[in-house]
Amino acid sequence: MNPSPAVLSEEQLRSRLPLELPHWSIEHGRLFRRWRTSGWKSTLMVVNAIGHLAEAAWHHPDLSVSYAAVDVKLSTHSAGGITEKDLALASKIEQVIGWQPALEPDSVLEGTPNSDPRLRYIRYDTPAPGGTD
Numbered sequence: 001m002n003p004s005p006a007v008l009s010e011e012q013l014r015s016r017l018p019l020e021l022p023h024w025s026i027e028h029g030r031l032f033r034r035w036r037t038s039g040w041k042s043t044l045m046v047v048n049a050i051g052h053l054a055e056a057a058w059h060h061p062d063l064s065v066s067y068a069a070v071d072v073k074l075s076t077h078s079a080g081g082i083t084e085k086d087l088a089l090a091s092k093i094e095q096v097i098g099w100q101p102a103l104e105p106d107s108v109l110e111g112t113p114n115s116d117p118r119l120r121y122i123r124y125d126t127p128a129p130g131g132t133d
């Protein structure tokens with residue numbers, strides 16, 4: 001079992017977040033990120049994807065789930081604050097949930113279309129051209 005990493009200060013976090021996790025903030029002493037979706041089925045897919053990453057990491061967020069949004073809140077319970085573990089899992093969540101193949105110049109994958117509202121999935125902060133918003 002790894003020893004609990006050191007709790008990061010608010011100052012350290014405020015200087016690192018804009019560079020490392022620009023879509024994340026600090027709310028009530030936890031890293032916070034809201035993912036907006038097209039509706040309940042998409043919401044549950046996002047919840048399950050985050051759930052997989054958390055279990056694989058053995059580091060778990062608190063999630064608030066509503067019809068078209070998932071709020072992710074991260075802190076290290078054993079350390080009593082935000083640590084490198086939270087930053088690392090937040091980064092992985094951002095990579096995986098925020099993944100839009102259409103933004104990768106050499107990707108052969110087209111990504112979720114927005115031509116048909118019924119196909120919409122995640123409402124990205126910066127939607128790819130032709131992608132879902």
Ligand SMILES: C[C@H](O)[C@H](O)[C@H]1CNC2=NC(N)=NC(=O)C2=N1
Nearest residue numbers: 058059060061075076077078079
């Ligand atoms: C019970 C306890 O939460 C677990 O042993 C592990 C796994 N997941 C965890 N997740 C988080 N966020 N903090 C922890 O300290 C932690 N500890």
